[in-house]
Amino acid sequence: MINALTVSLVESGARERAFHLLDEGSGQEILGPYDRFESPHLEAQNIVPQYDDGMIIVKGTIEGRAALVISIEGSFQGGGIGEVSGAKFAGALEKAVEECREGNLVYPVIIYDTGGVRLQEANYGLLSIAEISSAIVALRQYVPIVGVIPGKIGSFGGMSLTAGLCSALIMTREGRLGMNGPEVVEQEAGIRELNAKNKQLIWKMIGGANRKNAGLADRVVEDDVSNYRTAILDIWNGETGQVPQRTLQYEEFLALFKSLNLQERIEAVDAVELLSNRSSVNGKTELPDEPKESRGRTWFEKLTNGAHSISEVPSVLVADGEVEGISARFIAVVPNRANNYYRAQNGEVGLLEGWTIAKYVHQAIEEDSKSGTKRLIVPIVDVPSQAFGYHEELFGIYLSCSAAVDAYATARLNGHPIVTAIVGKAISGAFLSHGMQGNRLIALDDEEIQVHVMSKKSAALVTMRTIEELDAAAANVPSMAYDIHSFQKLGALFSLLKGVHGQVPTDSCVGKVTREIKRAYEDILESKDRSLRVRLESDTAKQYGRVASIKVREKIDEQW
Numbered sequence: 001m002i003n004a005l006t007v008s009l010v011e012s013g014a015r016e017r018a019f020h021l022l023d024e025g026s027g028q029e030i031l032g033p034y035d036r037f038e039s040p041h042l043e044a045q046n047i048v049p050q051y052d053d054g055m056i057i058v059k060g061t062i063e064g065r066a067a068l069v070i071s072i073e074g075s076f077q078g079g080g081i082g083e084v085s086g087a088k089f090a091g092a093l094e095k096a097v098e099e100c101r102e103g104n105l106v107y108p109v110i111i112y113d114t115g116g117v118r119l120q121e122a123n124y125g126l127l128s129i130a131e132i133s134s135a136i137v138a139l140r141q142y143v144p145i146v147g148v149i150p151g152k153i154g155s156f157g158g159m160s161l162t163a164g165l166c167s168a169l170i171m172t173r174e175g176r177l178g179m180n181g182p183e184v185v186e187q188e189a190g191i192r193e194l195n196a197k198n199k200q201l202i203w204k205m206i207g208g209a210n211r212k213n214a215g216l217a218d219r220v221v222e223d224d225v226s227n228y229r230t231a232i233l234d235i236w237n238g239e240t241g242q243v244p245q246r247t248l249q250y251e252e253f254l255a256l257f258k259s260l261n262l263q264e265r266i267e268a269v270d271a272v273e274l275l276s277n278r279s280s281v282n283g284k285t286e287l288p289d290e291p292k293e294s295r296g297r298t299w300f301e302k303l304t305n306g307a308h309s310i311s312e313v314p315s316v317l318v319a320d321g322e323v324e325g326i327s328a329r330f331i332a333v334v335p336n337r338a339n340n341y342y343r344a345q346n347g348e349v350g351l352l353e354g355w356t357i358a359k360y361v362h363q364a365i366e367e368d369s370k371s372g373t374k375r376l377i378v379p380i381v382d383v384p385s386q387a388f389g390y391h392e393e394l395f396g397i398y399l400s401c402s403a404a405v406d407a408y409a410t411a412r413l414n415g416h417p418i419v420t421a422i423v424g425k426a427i428s429g430a431f432l433s434h435g436m437q438g439n440r441l442i443a444l445d446d447e448e449i450q451v452h453v454m455s456k457k458s459a460a461l462v463t464m465r466t467i468e469e470l471d472a473a474a475a476n477v478p479s480m481a482y483d484i485h486s487f488q489k490l491g492a493l494f495s496l497l498k499g500v501h502g503q504v505p506t507d508s509c510v511g512k513v514t515r516e517i518k519r520a521y522e523d524i525l526e527s528k529d530r531s532l533r534v535r536l537e538s539d540t541a542k543q544y545g546r547v548a549s550i551k552v553r554e555k556i557d558e559q560w
Contacts, residue, residue, distance in 0.1 A: 009111070010151035010174055010223045014056045014073035017111050017150070020225045021069055021232070022060035030057040030559045031088055031552065039084045040548055041121050044476050050076050055085035057092045057556075059106075063233055066104070068096050071111040074153040080118025081159060083479070086128020087552035093135035094533065094553070095560050100142035107236060108139065110166065112149045115181060116157015117453045119463050123479040126428075126453060127492055127535070128549075129158040130405075130436040134532045136165045137409040140245075144168060146232050149175035149208070150223065156181050158432050158453075164247060164402025168218040168235045170228060171208030177217070178206040179398035179429055180388050187458045188388035189343060204268040205394050214275035215243060216396050246399060247406040250358040253399075257351045258313070262340055262391055271394045294347055295424035295448075295502055296382035300332040302510045303380065303421075315339055315347075316356040323376060324518040329364045331357060332380040333434055343389030349430040350387035354400030357434060361407035365414055374415045376521055379408070381435040382424025385454070401433040408437035413531075417524040419494075419517045422484070423502055426451045439527075439534070440494035440520035442513075443484050446502040451487040491541025494520050 009017050019027045031037055031052070038049035054076035058069045070089055072079045081089070096106040117125030136145055147166035149155050154176030155163045163169060163177060171177065180188075182196035195201070204210060211217040218235065221227040243249075256274065260266070266274075300309075300317045307319035307330075315336040320329050335347040344350030349357075361377065368374055386392075386401060412418050420438030427450065435441070443449060453459065456467045463470070474481040478489045488496050495516055500509045527534060536546050536553075 007225055008223045009148070009225065009228060010172060013075065014054070014071040014111065014113065018056050018058040018069040018071040021109060021228060022058065022062060022067060023064065026060035027058045028060060030059060030092065031555050035555065037084055037552060037555065039082050039121065041083065041124070041477050041479065045120055045473050047120060053082065053084040053088065054079065055088040057088055062107070062109075062229060065236065066106050068092060068106050068108045069111065070108065072114045074113030077118050077120070079114030079153055080116065080120075081114065081125045081128050082118040082121035083124035083128065083546070083548050084552055085118070086125060086132065087549040088556070090128055090131040090135055091553040091556040093132065093139055094531070095556055097135060097139045097142075100139065105143055107143050108145050109232060110145065110147045110162070112147060112155035112159065112163055113153045114155055114157070114159045115153060115462075116159050119453060119459050119480075120473070121477070121479050122453045123451060123487055123490060125158065126432065126436065126451075127490060129162065129432060131532045132162050133165055133405050133432070134409050134412075134437060136162060137406055138413055138531070140165070140167055144235055146170065146235050148228060149177055151175050154178070158429055160398035161402045161405055161429065161432055164399045165406055167245065169211075169216075170219045170221060170231045171211060171217045172223050173208045173220060174223070175208040176203070176206050177208075177211050177398065178393045179386060179401065180393060181462075183461060184454065184458045185388045185390070185393065187461050188455065193343070193388075194390050194393070201268070210268055210272060213272045214396075216246070216275065216399060218243070247358070247403040248362075250355045250362065250403055253403070254352070254355040254359060257355065257395070260340070262342075266391065266394065268394055275395065294334050294382055296332040296347060296380055297334040298503070298505065299380050299382070299421065299423045300330055300334070302505055303378065303514065304330050311356060311360060313352050313356040315344065316353050316360070318360045320375075323378070323514055323521065326376050326518060326521060327373065328376040328378050329360070330378045330380060331360060331434070333357075333383050333430070341387060341389070341391060343392060344387035347383055348385055348387040349383055349401060349404070349433045350392055351395055351397055351400045354397070354402075354404040354433055358403035358407040361404075361411050365411050365416065368416070374417070377408070377411055377416050377418045378517060379418065379420045379435045379438060381420060381422045381426045381431065383427060383430035383434055384425050385427045386429035386433070401429050404433040405437060412437060412439055415530065417521050419520040419524070421513060421517065422449060422451070424449060428452070428454050437532075439524045439530070441492055442495045442497060442516050442520055443493055444500045444502045445484065445496050445498040446500070447483070448502060449484045450482040451484060452482045489540065489545050491538045491545030492535045494523070
């Protein structure tokens, strides 16, 4: 029965949004505020926690069909994803995957109102978003996943990548969808790149109407509960006419972005025409390479014995080789000063890079499906960040990064062992796109290696703190720190390799890394668990790093 209420989702809180979408009387909240599962990391920073940690999980029905509504509270910490909220989100989706595998279909609806990772918990957010993304890709095999972006905040940061993974997106004109918030783009790239105060331009670039007209959203609805429900049912019934999964259209998007000439600024209205007509674009542009020293390039050359890259994009190196007799595909993102996208010339993951990663990972999946083998995939990580720029936001860098996430997650779920080698920086959406979907993560014990959500300057801007205050907070909350030892305390690393020179590796160093990749590979085969929940099983995770994440999932199992 259609809910008789006709209320605004834009003006409602997250809990009201969830219950409004469901059939009246059918909603059952899981891990609600009376369970008092709040973040254990906020009080130490003089931040008042919230009993539901800003994440609402409700089971119920929509027109009698079993549904799971996940709704993010934008008024608490900007809808940021921390350890508890992320565990609730990922844990609920993981439980839905289990149900679907048993033949009990559960249809998820995700209501976005989030700025991305909660910076006060930083790397917990990165881990959670990787796990959320993995669960979405796994669940999408059984049922369509609908994302709803009503308004107020929208969907930004790492959470925009999860929105890109959804089967279909419903937005209002008030909704916004982009990877980097305008203020962060201005901070990182300067006001000439994007003036964050130019609200009209920003809404024109990333608002719901533009995203729909450019083919990056499926429906734009007027803000009324009945309209959202109708759109959701249309998508579930295959009646909305949405395009095939966008993150799988790597050939089309890559051809488009290779063909564009950015010498003159492209305005938002032009982007709509370019994106909506992308199927007719046959990009032949060759980007000349200008080699630049980078750890990613150095380790790619060492681990592949100097093999020639087969990639058509110079900033993404791809080659097949061996690891101790094991067939492997190596992928690295490297600087390219001749990159047509000038905000992605220093090793950032941008429009070209995300789609190129997607292409060559899917190529390995397709080739191996015919041969019957499942080659090892080794992402070599030295990425300073995703690209911060006007064109990147205009053309949807979030979707490019989503495509890379989708490809790696699909490969892992299809049985390709993925061992991520962190040899340099592993920052923000770039790390989510390239590396975080690995079955096992290994890293060099090197002070130059950093893992985090964003630069300190931008983190200070968003949290309204000084850099000194951020450093002081990181002393008590390891997830906020940038160094690899602090990241290791979260329990996600398979190993931290000591005595390896990261900048100029000797043959002995390369041999040590190669042997560790093989050891991680063998551990993956022995485990046979293709999900990312394995990261919660290490002693470090159980005893310290992911205690809250584990307890949240246990509680979801109890209440489901």
